[in-house]
Amino acid sequence: MEKITKIRFEDARICVATEDGKTHVRPLEHFPILKDATEEQREAYKLNKFNDAIRWHDMDEDIHISSFYETSEPIPDNVIARVFNRFPQLNVSEIARTIGIHKSLLSKYIYGTKKPSEQRTNEILDTLRQIGQELAKI
Template sequence: MAKIEKLWFDSDRIWITTDEGQTLSRPLEAFPTLKDATDTQRSTFKIGRFGNTIRWEEIDEDIHISSFYDTEEPDYDNEIARIFRRFPQLNVSEVAKSMGIHKSLLYKYIYGMKRPSEQRKAQIKESLHLLGQELMAV
């Protein structure tokens, strides 16, 4: 397997070059923790001893080189993304917590990096409906 030699960011992607001469990138939406990190936090990383992992200690993020071989690009215009764009005041972390899922998974649904099942979509909507009912009671 190739080894990571260099890593950098642009406004919306993370890039690497490998010892085999490949240049690979992924959208930052694939890594919500990095997307939310500051430029300083992103620049403070270590490439693992075997050259196949990257670690950001401060933000507790790890990425394996295999993540860069996924060629599927995000679907930014999905139903879950539209809901969260319509209501930007929603706190993704709190919605995820109320559903009992990790916020990074909900972010991946929002950013179109993963496609939720119909059951998961219903669960997300139900969680938001419950929040709406609580707000109506105020």
């Protein structure tokens, strides 16, 4: 297993250097918590004792080196991604809170790094429809 030596952030990407001279790069969309974090929060990481994982204690985020091995970019090909891309004014944090899921999970559905189940898709769409009905009453 490769060992991480350095981490840097640039151009909405996280770059991980390893002891064998490789650099792995992933878009921050893969890690929604980091995407929404401040520069100061991103820099407050620690490597685990094996140097194969990164931990952001204050944000409760962990990333293993294996997360950087995928070669393809995610394709947000689900109805949830399409809805949130069509209506960028939707507040992901508030929608997630209303549904009762973590913001990072909803963000992963939107960015295509995780695919929602049919049940979860219906739950999210029902919540959005309910919000729409409430707005229509104004």
